[in-house]
Amino acid sequence: MRASVIQIAVNEDETVEARRRRAASLVRQQEGADLVVLPELWTTGAFAFDEFGTGAEPLRGPTYEAMAKAASEAGVWLHAGSVPERAPDGQLFNTSLVFSPSGDLAAAYRKIHRFGFDKGEAVLMGAGSELVTVRLPHTTLGVATCYDLRFPELFRGLVDAGAETFVVPAGWPERRRSHWTLLAQARAVENQAFVLACGTAGTHAGVPQAGHSIVVDPWGEVLAEAGADEEILTVEFDPQKVTRTREQFPALKDRVLGLETPWRQGQGQGQGQG
């Protein structure tokens, strides 16, 4: 299976319309790939909070139309990253769009964990509530977005739903780049799954982006990693490696479910059982 991970630059000297045209052209150039991936909120920028409202689109807005067309022209499965979606009731969501090679919408995923604590996305956008998987001919995708990467339980839920390849579009900041690569590898190892994590390059809203999109295999090996600038990673991988890894090292079968309850306070203060 061949994937192209498009780490597009999001800079303020380019209009959203120009970037949309450029992204569509980059997708069209990936003809022959099985799967193409774009990052999170690449129209406005993930940290351009002031742009979320003005840049928001209905689900079937201009980005949807451009990406559906690009997917069908290239004949590829396209995870088109995410857009600021304005739902019919006015609520905003950070919504990822996945298109089939015929340009049909295969899935939409509203980001569940919103970033910013009591600011930015966390207050401006609504939270999604549904896990999303997408069946491709050779693998099942599990989709998650940026900050979701910090929440392993979401990925376990996706594994339970059949996910073998996680696709994680992001707008991860440079200042926490070490977390990004570490977490991408951790999610791959603990779930014995591929991780295709696609970040943005450039600087917007004063926040330099990490770039460093990364593809990790189910054993935690890094198959490809981008630098900081705009770049397209092209990677060939064998999706059967998920099944082989899960059979040869069947740690997922040793999961103990329901550990959240009951729990018991330890002794502490050196008085416990050592």
Ligand SMILES: O=C(O)CCC(=O)C(=O)O
């Ligand atoms: O978790 C982080 O450090 C970055 C998350 C983020 O930038 C986002 O979800 O938009």
